[in-house]
Amino acid sequence: MIGDRTVMQEALFYSFRIEDHVPEDHLLRVIDRFVDLDGIREYLKPFYSSTGRPSIDPELMIRMLIIGYCMGIRSERRLCEEVHLNLAYRWFCRLDLDGSVPDHSTFSKNRHGPFRDCDLLRKLFEMTVERCMAEGLVGAEGFAVDASLIRADVHRQRSVPGAEGLPPDAAGRAVTEYLEVLDDAAFGGATPVTPKRLNITDPAARWTAASRERAFYSYSTNYLIDLDHAVIVDVEATTSIRQAEVLAQRRMIERTLERFGLWPEKLVADAAYGSAPNLGWLVEDQGIEPHIPVFDKSARKDDTFERSDFTFVHDDDSYICPGGNRLRPSNRNFKTPRPRANADGFIRYRASQKDCQSCHLKQRCTPNMTARKIMRSIHEGARDMARDIATTDAYLVSRRQRKKVEMLFAHLKRILKLDRLRLRGPNGAKDEFHLAAAAQNIRKLAKMKPSPELATA
Known part of the structure; x- marks a missing residue:
């Protein structure tokens, strides 16, 4: 017997709690235990005016951004639509059924205003590292470092030969940021070599053919991870060349010591970090064991003595x-x-x-x-030390552990959908990389520290 037709009837009153409709094993419910934003308002207070109309709650915007990067929602316009419709998203953002979702343009205004003035997204990432340390997920006995290419949001044809420089009519926020970082060792000052192509839309993006695909414009995201549970302890955005990536490794190691007091006994990396000056810096200046292949071109092909x-x-x-x-x-x-x-x-x-x-x-x-x-x-002494380490069993273990950082990059591109940047300019790349790394750390916490109810089940 066929059932009666279902007809929606509007009721005058409803007894409804969003809390009852979010499953216990939902990702956002699990990670909510590790998202503590109580200090955000106080941290941002000096960067807001004491007069005028009240702003959108910054904690609400941060929670929405966490949803976007944890769930792979790349568009802020679509993010606002999803938060408006999804009960779990509303619950995580502390919005009731009548709570209004901010317009997508609010994110741009705050990103280029108070968020960037106080480096809030960097602060958010460091809060996730501190929570991972508090939960015992960071051992600091060994770190691994690597970089990955992320496509820039530019068109290939909007470019000029690097020797010509930017045209006089080139303008925009990304162009202004490029001119500001011309002397920065992580971008324009990384190498004196003139780039082959220069993009007009985002000149700081680097024309690269390092992958098997055809050449494209990109930025590099650099990860420094702890080998115990693959927690990202630092992240840096650079131009896509080896010199800038090696410099980012030094900056991240020094910043990790200054910010968190973490100092590794060994560093695991690939041959791109095996140059003599870098090995000398690690061994002679920092006292870190380099589990790194030595970058050596002394081999000969004519059968003469090497x-x-x-x-x-x-x-x-x-x-x-x-x-x-x-x-x-x-x-x-x-x-x-x-x-x-x-x-x-x-x-x-x-x-x-x-x-x-x-x-x-x-x-x-x-x-x-x-x-x-x-x-x-x-620095040959440091190179000899790296060669000696390469003959040990510990080095073989380190080579397997280095795959953890590669897996994080695969997760970043395939699960979090960050295979192409949405924001432009060096600051845009930094914002996206900080948010993505924070999301990966939060998801790591949810995986390694499940709630007691789920653990019992």
């Missing part, structure tokens, strides 16, 4: 070649002392021309030059 075939004698500061002759930094004395190392931090060890000419191994050593020379970095 640098590894020469033995370095520390006491005599010289190399001994396979033929038994010595290579020294200088084979004669100069009236005016010359610097041992060149501008790149390398010392040139030369063999005597007489020794090489009479050596029976000359054709296998230096067939095209009168005497053999070896380049040694002033």
